[in-house]
Amino acid sequence: xxxxxxxxxxxxxxxxxxxxxxxxxxxxxxxxxxxxxxxxxxxxxxxxxxxxxxxxxxxxxxxxxxxxxxxxxxxxxxxxxxxxxxxxxxxxxxxxxxxxxxxxxxxxxxxxxxxxxxxxxxxxxxxxxxxxxxxxxxxxxxxxxxxxxxxxxxxxxxxxxxxxxxxxxxxxxxxxxxxxxx
Numbered sequence: 340x341x342x343x344x345x346x347x348x349x350x351x352x353x354x355x356x357x358x359x360x361x362x363x364x365x366x367x368x369x370x371x372x373x374x375x376x377x378x379x380x381x382x383x384x385x386x387x388x389x390x391x392x393x394x395x396x397x398x399x400x401x402x403x404x405x406x407x408x409x410x411x412x413x414x415x416x417x418x419x420x421x422x423x424x425x426x427x428x429x430x431x432x433x434x435x436x437x438x439x440x441x442x443x444x445x446x447x448x449x450x451x452x453x454x455x456x457x458x459x460x461x462x463x464x465x466x467x468x469x470x471x472x473x474x475x476x477x478x479x480x481x482x483x484x485x486x487x488x489x490x491x492x493x494x495x496x497x498x499x500x501x502x503x504x505x506x507x508x509x510x511x512x513x514x515x516x517x518x519x520x521x
Contacts, residue, residue: 379430437517
């Protein structure tokens with residue numbers, strides 16, 4: 340079975356004691372519950388990273404968390420990464436752009452630094468959920484950053500099937516899933 344994968348990475352715009360960062364952290368529990376109950380989710384993990392790039396926890400269900408090569412500890416702000424496996428692109432998009440996560444996403448420019456050129460998310464297909472780990476995810480976001488979208492690493496704006504053909508997402512299905520999202 341082909342598995343659709345979503346990896347995100349961002350650095351908070353402000354230190355943790357700033358009101359904008361506090362608003363972000365206040366929203367996290369609801370977004371976490373929303374993901375746990377998301378239609379089509381197979382597995383998901385979120386990992387905050389300390390200023391120096393070390394993870395808040397030693398391991399997740401995707402193994403030992405590591406930061407992407409472009410992590411910049413000199414920014415002195417917490418970073419956050421997610422890694423999730425889905426049954427299809429519409430399920431991932433329904434969760435991402437609707438419900439609690441979609442509501443939180445509206446604040447991303449207030450909560451997360453926009454002063455970078457690297458992508459904040461990457462998508463790809465895999466055949467084995469057990470093959471997913473943070474190093475693979477970081478290699479995919481680096482691949483998208485360095486080479487642009489391809490069947491091996493792409494974005495919601497430029498998507499591919501698991502066999503490598505360009506596709507458009509079924510937006511009506513995304514809306515239906517989004518309407519059921521909490």
